[in-house]
Amino acid sequence: MKTITCLDCDEQFSGETPEQVQMAMLPHYKESHAEIIGSVDEDGKKKWMEEFRVRWDAAK
Numbered sequence: 639m640k641t642i643t644c645l646d647c648d649e650q651f652s653g654e655t656p657e658q659v660q661m662a663m664l665p666h667y668k669e670s671h672a673e674i675i676g677s678v679d680e681d682g683k684k685k686w687m688e689e690f691r692v693r694w695d696a697a698k
């Protein structure tokens with residue numbers, strides 16, 4: 639189980655796999671970061687995934 643802080647605020651999400659944490663984050667993004675979801679492009683998604691992976695690997 640790892641806990642990852644939202645890339646765009648201080649809320650935290652836990653899961654056994656990166657996919658679980660991302661699935662937990664999705665409703666939060668839709669609710670709290672709708673403008674990011676609505677405006678992100680492919681490059682932005684790639685950067686988000688890279689940053690998520692860095693945080694995942696760093697998390698205990």
Ligand SMILES: [Zn+2]
Pocket residue numbers: 644645646647648649666670671
């Ligand atoms: Zn957030």
